[in-house]
Amino acid sequence: MTNNPLISVIVPVYNVERYLNKCLQSIIHQSYDNLEIILIDDGSTDNSGKIIDEYGKRDSRIKIVHQENGGLSKARNAGLNMMRGDYVTFIDSDDFVTLDYVSYLFRLIENTRFQAKLSLCSLMNHYSRTNKDINCGNGLEKVISGKKCIEMMCYHDLVDTCAYAKLAKRELYDTVRFPNGKLFEDIGTTYQLFLQCDKVACGFKAKYYYNIRSNSIVTSKFSESKLELLEMTDQMAGEVKDIYPELSNSVLRRQVYARFSTLNQTLDTPNVSHIQQRLIKFIQGHKRNVLNDPKTPKRDHVAYALLSLGLPFYKIGWHLYEKLKGIK
Known part of the structure; x- marks a missing residue:
């Protein structure tokens, strides 16, 4: 060759x-x-x-x-x-x-x-x-x-x-x-x-x-450095929207997903309620736009439905999902 x-x-x-x-x-x-x-x-x-x-x-x-x-x-x-x-x-x-x-x-x-x-x-x-x-x-x-x-x-x-x-x-x-x-x-x-x-x-x-694996960057225990996912995602969203305004719904969905992903990592971490509240505020603040988007994945609809029942119910739902997927 x-x-x-x-x-x-x-x-x-x-x-x-x-x-x-x-x-x-x-x-x-x-x-x-x-x-x-x-x-x-x-x-x-x-x-x-x-x-x-x-x-x-x-x-x-x-x-x-x-x-x-x-x-x-x-x-x-x-x-x-x-x-x-x-x-x-x-x-x-x-x-x-x-x-x-x-x-x-x-x-x-x-x-x-x-x-x-x-x-x-x-x-x-x-x-x-x-x-x-x-x-x-x-x-x-x-x-x-x-x-x-x-x-x-x-x-x-x-x-x-x-x-x-x-x-x-x-x-x-x-x-x-x-x-x-x-x-x-x-x-x-x-x-x-x-x-x-x-x-x-x-x-x-x-x-x-x-x-x-359990000790990788993605799956390891939550620390505040993991909030950098939000920083990276928001940077991407801003630059993409400047070039392609028509992708605003797409990048918003990704921003909301980043908050859900980060929230999932906090669920078994003590003393992070202030972070969780901030994440949930963003998620709920964009609920209508995300759920009205026909391209939004079904799993986002399920996540919003669970979160509407309160964080304890959401936590149970997330851990069940992890078990079904073989993550844990």
Whole structure:
């Protein structure tokens, strides 16, 4: 495959020794072999750094950086700053991908005669505690506009905010970097890629296995730093509305969803009633607009109905949903 362009695979690594071998094996055995594999050790205190050093000795495509811990954004940005590939994809080091992950994403772009600068695939959500997999795709392939991708992303309609499970022309990142020191950095950057794209090559087949574990950023216990999801979402909403005012309903739905998501994480946390009240005020303040939007997902209607019964009933409903989905 030497005639194919060089593709950079950027993998931030931090204290994931339990999952790292599976991730790296899925990368080095890709059917698309013209890869530059950049492993950024973000100050790991377990054996992750040693593991990637061993892989680096065995595969000349691997480049390794060891840096002081600075967070996921800083690690991804370090990879972007040193990459040489014509295209770039991100893989988190506790996840893994199918062996045709890169070739599939590249083929999607190739099929547009390279008019699309960005392609994406769907996730397979893997719940590590229950070993349950949930396919987030529908198997279809289509080319849609970046604007449409933003709309679908806001409604959780096949398109995800994640930085991974996408292949981007390197020029899309010329003016885009992940916000250092922030959680939920994906929601603050992915829309910026879509804004630059007239066409996005979408393949809604699950090629990326997203490992949902109990101590990840998303599922770990609530802290006030998780309110950064609201900051990132509101930033996205403001910029999108400035460019596409007709997407106001879409981004509002995403803003309300961000409050519901944050509220869910506070349900078992003591002494956060002031935060919960603020979240509920925003949610209820936009209830009419969200529920009158025909594109609003059914789950939002259920969430509003439960919340109308009071927070204790909402908490019971949410924990039942988690149990049914295999989250807990």
